[in-house]
Amino acid sequence: MSQKPHLIVVGNGMAGCRAVEEILARDPNKFRITIFGSEPRVNYNRIMLSPLLAGEKSFDDIVINSEAWYADNGITLVAGDAIVAVDRAAQTVTSASGRTESYDRLLLATGSDPFIIPVPGKDLPGVITFRDMEDVDKMLAAADAGGDAVVIGGGLLGLEAAHGLALRGMKVTVIHLMPTLMERQLDEAAGWLLKTELERRGQTILTQADTGEVYGDGKVEGVRLKDGTEIPCSIVVMAVGIRPSTGLAKAAGLDVERGILVDDHMMTSDPAVLAVGECVQHRGAVYGLVAPLWEMCRALADSQTGNPSGYTGSVTSTKLKVSGIDVFSAGDFSGGEGCEDIVLRDATRGVYKRVIVKDEKVIGAVLYGDTADGNWYFDLLKKEENIADIREALIFGQAFASGGALSDPKAAVAALSDDAEICGCNGVSKGQVMACVAGGATDLDAVRATCKASASCGSCTGLVENLLALALGDDYSGERTVKTMCKCTSFTHEDVRAAIVEKGLKAIPEVMQEMSWTTPDGCSSCRPALNYYLLCAWPAEHVEDPQSRFVNERMHANIQKDGTYSVVPRMWGGVTTPNELRAIADAADKYGARMVKVTGGQRLDLFGIKKEDLPAIWGDLNAAGMVSGHAYGKALRTVKTCVGSEWCRFGTQDSTGLGIKAEQMTWGSWMPHKFKIAVSGCPRNCAEATIKDFGVICVDSGYELHIGGNGGIHLRGTDFLCKVATEQEALDYCAAFTQLYREEARYLDRTAPWVERVGLDYVKKRIVEDEVGREALRNRFLYAQSFLQVDPWAERASGKESFLHEHIAEIRPFAVVGGAA
Amino acid sequence: MTALSALRIADHDTHTHLDTHMIADWLDIGTVDQLPALGARTLPVRGGKEIAIFRTANGDVYALVNQCPHKQGPLSQGIVHDTTVTCPLHNWRISLIDGHALGEDEGCVPTIPVKIDGGRILIGRKEALQGMA
Numbered sequence: 001m002s003q004k005p006h007l008i009v010v011g012n013g014m015a016g017c018r019a020v021e022e023i024l025a026r027d028p029n030k031f032r033i034t035i036f037g038s039e040p041r042v043n044y045n046r047i048m049l050s051p052l053l054a055g056e057k058s059f060d061d062i063v064i065n066s067e068a069w070y071a072d073n074g075i076t077l078v079a080g081d082a083i084v085a086v087d088r089a090a091q092t093v094t095s096a097s098g099r100t101e102s103y104d105r106l107l108l109a110t111g112s113d114p115f116i117i118p119v120p121g122k123d124l125p126g127v128i129t130f131r132d133m134e135d136v137d138k139m140l141a142a143a144d145a146g147g148d149a150v151v152i153g154g155g156l157l158g159l160e161a162a163h164g165l166a167l168r169g170m171k172v173t174v175i176h177l178m179p180t181l182m183e184r185q186l187d188e189a190a191g192w193l194l195k196t197e198l199e200r201r202g203q204t205i206l207t208q209a210d211t212g213e214v215y216g217d218g219k220v221e222g223v224r225l226k227d228g229t230e231i232p233c234s235i236v237v238m239a240v241g242i243r244p245s246t247g248l249a250k251a252a253g254l255d256v257e258r259g260i261l262v263d264d265h266m267m268t269s270d271p272a273v274l275a276v277g278e279c280v281q282h283r284g285a286v287y288g289l290v291a292p293l294w295e296m297c298r299a300l301a302d303s304q305t306g307n308p309s310g311y312t313g314s315v316t317s318t319k320l321k322v323s324g325i326d327v328f329s330a331g332d333f334s335g336g337e338g339c340e341d342i343v344l345r346d347a348t349r350g351v352y353k354r355v356i357v358k359d360e361k362v363i364g365a366v367l368y369g370d371t372a373d374g375n376w377y378f379d380l381l382k383k384e385e386n387i388a389d390i391r392e393a394l395i396f397g398q399a400f401a402s403g404g405a406l407s408d409p410k411a412a413v414a415a416l417s418d419d420a421e422i423c424g425c426n427g428v429s430k431g432q433v434m435a436c437v438a439g440g441a442t443d444l445d446a447v448r449a450t451c452k453a454s455a456s457c458g459s460c461t462g463l464v465e466n467l468l469a470l471a472l473g474d475d476y477s478g479e480r481t482v483k484t485m486c487k488c489t490s491f492t493h494e495d496v497r498a499a500i501v502e503k504g505l506k507a508i509p510e511v512m513q514e515m516s517w518t519t520p521d522g523c524s525s526c527r528p529a530l531n532y533y534l535l536c537a538w539p540a541e542h543v544e545d546p547q548s549r550f551v552n553e554r555m556h557a558n559i560q561k562d563g564t565y566s567v568v569p570r571m572w573g574g575v576t577t578p579n580e581l582r583a584i585a586d587a588a589d590k591y592g593a594r595m596v597k598v599t600g601g602q603r604l605d606l607f608g609i610k611k612e613d614l615p616a617i618w619g620d621l622n623a624a625g626m627v628s629g630h631a632y633g634k635a636l637r638t639v640k641t642c643v644g645s646e647w648c649r650f651g652t653q654d655s656t657g658l659g660i661k662a663e664q665m666t667w668g669s670w671m672p673h674k675f676k677i678a679v680s681g682c683p684r685n686c687a688e689a690t691i692k693d694f695g696v697i698c699v700d701s702g703y704e705l706h707i708g709g710n711g712g713i714h715l716r717g718t719d720f721l722c723k724v725a726t727e728q729e730a731l732d733y734c735a736a737f738t739q740l741y742r743e744e745a746r747y748l749d750r751t752a753p754w755v756e757r758v759g760l761d762y763v764k765k766r767i768v769e770d771e772v773g774r775e776a777l778r779n780r781f782l783y784a785q786s787f788l789q790v791d792p793w794a795e796r797a798s799g800k801e802s803f804l805h806e807h808i809a810e811i812r813p814f815a816v817v818g819g820a821a
Numbered sequence: 822m823t824a825l826s827a828l829r830i831a832d833h834d835t836h837t838h839l840d841t842h843m844i845a846d847w848l849d850i851g852t853v854d855q856l857p858a859l860g861a862r863t864l865p866v867r868g869g870k871e872i873a874i875f876r877t878a879n880g881d882v883y884a885l886v887n888q889c890p891h892k893q894g895p896l897s898q899g900i901v902h903d904t905t906v907t908c909p910l911h912n913w914r915i916s917l918i919d920g921h922a923l924g925e926d927e928g929c930v931p932t933i934p935v936k937i938d939g940g941r942i943l944i945g946r947k948e949a950l951q952g953m954a
């Protein structure tokens with residue numbers, strides 16, 4: 001017996017024991033085996049700690065190898081005694097209790113250590129990680145004592161911990177640094193769905209939240225975020241990540257990078273030492289899931305028993321173990337050139353599926369809500385199967401894709417029975433759609449209008465179009481003539497705006513899900529439009545997305561061709577003061593403006609300001625009482641005025657005063673496109689009011705209101721809207737008209753094309769004839785303004801979003817370090 | 822001289838100065854959470870070309886020279902979607918992965934290799950300094 005070489009395994013975890021099992025299965029007499037484990041228990045299934053915490057399993061349920069297994073196979077288990085040193089020259093290991101053993105082969109299977117973020121308070125009692133049985137015991141004790149829990153980290157582990165603790169009766173807050181949950185495994189859309197569901201279940205999910213410290217007197221009392229928010233709690237679970245546990249290997253002088261370096265046979269830089277599991281780095285990769293470990297253990301056992309096969313790396317897939325929430329992801333879903341996304345969204349069922357195809361192969365999949373086909377996609381991915389033949393049906397899943405008439409989607413819909421459901425949202429069957437076509441509907445819009453199929457989430461649009469093609473043959477004119485918002489959706493601007501209001505949608509990912517966007521995060525054309533539609537529909541509640549704004553609106557300044565910015569302070573109605581002019585002159589000097597120009601909009605423009613200097617120059621201009629002129633925005637730009645009755649011998653009314661009031665009422669308002677106003681004191685029209693979006697010509701008997709003018713690319717004189725008697729009425733009509741335009745025009749339509757499309761009569765009907773409607777529009781405008789009239793410059797000057805103006809770092813290639821000798 | 826390859830002097834959000842006169846393959850420029858999702862930040866290189874560091878919705882990080890192949894527009898200020906940035910000046914779409922202009926447009930901007938280690942962003946030193954005289 002003692003002649004057999006001695007194999008010592010360090011780590012009684014999943015990989016260590018599996019490696020032993022694999023060796024025993026091949027050759028039970030090869031080694032004399034001793035396993036050291038720092039945990040004082042037999043080998044158990046670590047991944048089942050989550051169901052254990054959630055109360056779905058007991059410890060006995062999750063044991064993999066009981067004491068009998070060790071005994072039956074003649075394995076010496078030293079549990080609860082960690083190995084603290086390896087002497088490779090002497091080929092011995094020493095344990096914490098002082099026991100020294102010599103080995104012929106050493107297998108390191110030390111797993112990973114949870115990563116603890118280095119914040120103050122991290123060592124307080126009550127800060128727990130989620131790695132082993134001890135951790136679960138601590139969490140269970142805390143749950144028994146009642147109270148609140150904070151989980152730091154919104155990845156797999158964190159969410160499973162949060163779920164378990166919530167089921168154990170604790171009020172749970174998850175703090176996640178990134179904007180979406182599980183961002184490594186899920187794309188933005190699925191991450192958002194997951195967040196919504198967890199919130200519905202009562203968890204508080206804080207994304208983009210950065211932990212500043214854990215506070216408490218002698219024990220955890222709460223977590224303070226970097227932004228100052230305090231979340232009281234009795235335990236903090238840190239689940240922010242893991243690091244391969246390499247300390248022992250490093251001290252033993254083995255080659256270690258992120259993990260212990262191993263070759264394809266799991267051999268380290270010392271041929272007598274093997275390593276396997278989460279502690280290793282193989283071909284540059286480290287793993288945090290079990291599937292790769294099984295493959296590693298097989299290769300290890302093969303080579304140790306004289307039949308080397310070699311491990312070549314793993315593709316992994318992920319599932320979240322939270323009951324009732326189905327999430328699956330596999331492969332690469334970062335997209336990129338040559339990649340094509342196939343997306344299916346079913347809002348009523350809460351389903352999101354995305355399959356990423358490249359070179360006719362599946363390279364990634366993200367599934368939410370319906371993961372039944374996860375394994376099938378994963379299989380296609382691993383086998384690198386060519387999916388050209390099933391491309392059209394791929395997203396509908398295996399059953400559909402292999403349902404006979406594979407390649408032709410038309411044949412696939414032809415094969416469906418009459419009562420097969422086509423539109424899940426409105427419960428419309430194939431028979432009903434066919435009847436509707438037989439009844440005279442010849443395009444998608446007609447079908448939507450008559451039987452409602454594809455009129456809600458739109459995810460069945462492709463099916464309906466195939467049915468149309470099937471029923472009409474050559475008579476089907478094909479795709480719709482209406483212009484969709486962009487290539488990401490089959491809906492028009494109007495459809496999307498209506499849905500935002502009717503369904504109460506408040507955030508971009510929500511719109512994309514409800515309206516079945518075909519891309520994961522939209523494009524540079526739909527994102528700014530959606531952001532605008534949301535803020536217009538829900539001024540108080542919408543979720544603003546700064547990254548969906550064009551650069552000028554994000555930076556509150558106009559970008560120039562050389563990458564610097566121009567700065568235009570507001571000059572109400574074109575009127576300024578010596579003090580303002582002095583402040584502008586000082587700012588121009590201080591920040592090196594390369595030109596100061598009088599603009600066509602009656603104010604001053606400072607050119608060539610660096611992005612880093614913007615907050616400071618704004619701060620200076622604010623100090624002199626000036627605010628942003630929004631010369632950069634799809635927003636109210638300028639209100640031009642002439643001198644009017646105060647000075648001019650022809651002036652009939654105070655055009656300057658009215659212009660200033662109009663500007664004070666409308667400034668700050670975001671619009672579908674830029675919006676300009678002018679007020680002229682008489683029909684000589686020195687303020688050029690008849691080429692503005694809203695123009696006022698003062699006359700003796702009152703105010704003539706004009707709309708829809710444009711002095712830009714296509715010159716268009718205004719249409720005369722009506723005449724009003726008082727200044728207040730002029731302002732009220734102005735507010736109502738502005739709001740009508742805000743609510744109904746397509747993003748990037750100026751008033752001129754919009755008025756031409758809807759017709760002057762329509763605008764008159766809404767603004768002039770419908771007194772109640774006008775009043776309501778005006779009130780909605782003023783309500784929205786109560787949120788929008790915040791000077792963006794003041795916010796930035798006080799430090800908001802300062803990262804937009806600062807470099808992340810700077811590289812100085814020739815600097816000398818510290819000047820030290 | 823010290824044996825440090827890349828020295829981070831100030832460890833904070835603003836202006837971390839990286840002195841790189843020694844040999845290092847990778848430069849540590851900061852943490853991933855310093856980048857806005859679907860956004861970018863800039864990294865000036867003294868005597869070289871400014872670099873733009875992008876973060877996609879997935880949290881992936883890419884680095885390109887901050888100059889559009891069309892007319893040198895600052896790509897860092899464009900809208901990021903999927904793995905593409907749309908230039909703020911004339912809307913060319915540039916791939917974050919290989920720097921090529923997409924669609925009808927032709928041109929290419931140099932990329933700088935990026936790797937993430939424990940939440941820190943490391944960029945390839947050689948490529949970061951490639952534009953230097």
Ligand code: SRM
Pocket residue numbers: 558559560566568597598599600601602603605631637638674676691692709710711712713714750
């Ligand atoms: C600064 C200014 C020119 C000047 O030196 O006077 C100007 C400068 C620009 N105009 Fe203008 N427009 C300026 C008054 C005008 C006017 C005159 C007016 O407002 O009375 C017009 C015609 C009137 C009108 O809009 O109907 C005008 C019609 C345009 C157009 C065409 C709009 C259209 O609907 O056809 C564009 C292009 C666009 O917006 O898409 C444009 C776009 C631009 C942009 C923002 C181009 C850009 O996107 O970079 C220019 C920014 C320059 C910069 O780097 O700062 N600018 N622009 C004027 C700023 C006024 C202000 O104080 O805010």
Ligand SMILES: Cc1cc2nc3c(=O)[nH]c(=O)nc-3n(C[C@H](O)[C@H](O)[C@H](O)COP(=O)(O)OP(=O)(O)OC[C@H]3O[C@@H](n4cnc5c(N)ncnc54)[C@H](O)[C@@H]3O)c2cc1C
Pocket residue numbers: 010011012013014015016036037038039046047048049050081082083084109110111112130131132157245248276277278279287288289290291293319321
């Ligand atoms: C809560 C939870 C849920 C998970 N869910 C999933 C899942 O759903 N799917 C999935 O694929 N993966 C999941 N995982 C990951 C999976 O458990 C690991 O990938 C796997 O356990 C790694 O196996 P290992 O043997 O490398 O490490 P471990 O299983 O951690 O084993 C290492 C062992 O070595 C011991 N050890 C360390 N150093 C020494 C030393 N010096 N001396 C003696 N002993 C030492 C440790 O105490 C430990 O017992 C989950 C992990 C956790 C914590």
Ligand code: SF4
Pocket residue numbers: none
């Ligand atoms: S007219 Fe043309 S060049 Fe002149 S400022 Fe306007 S957009 Fe620029």
Ligand code: FES
Pocket residue numbers: 889890891892893894908909910911912913
């Ligand atoms: S400079 Fe980038 S598109 Fe013109």
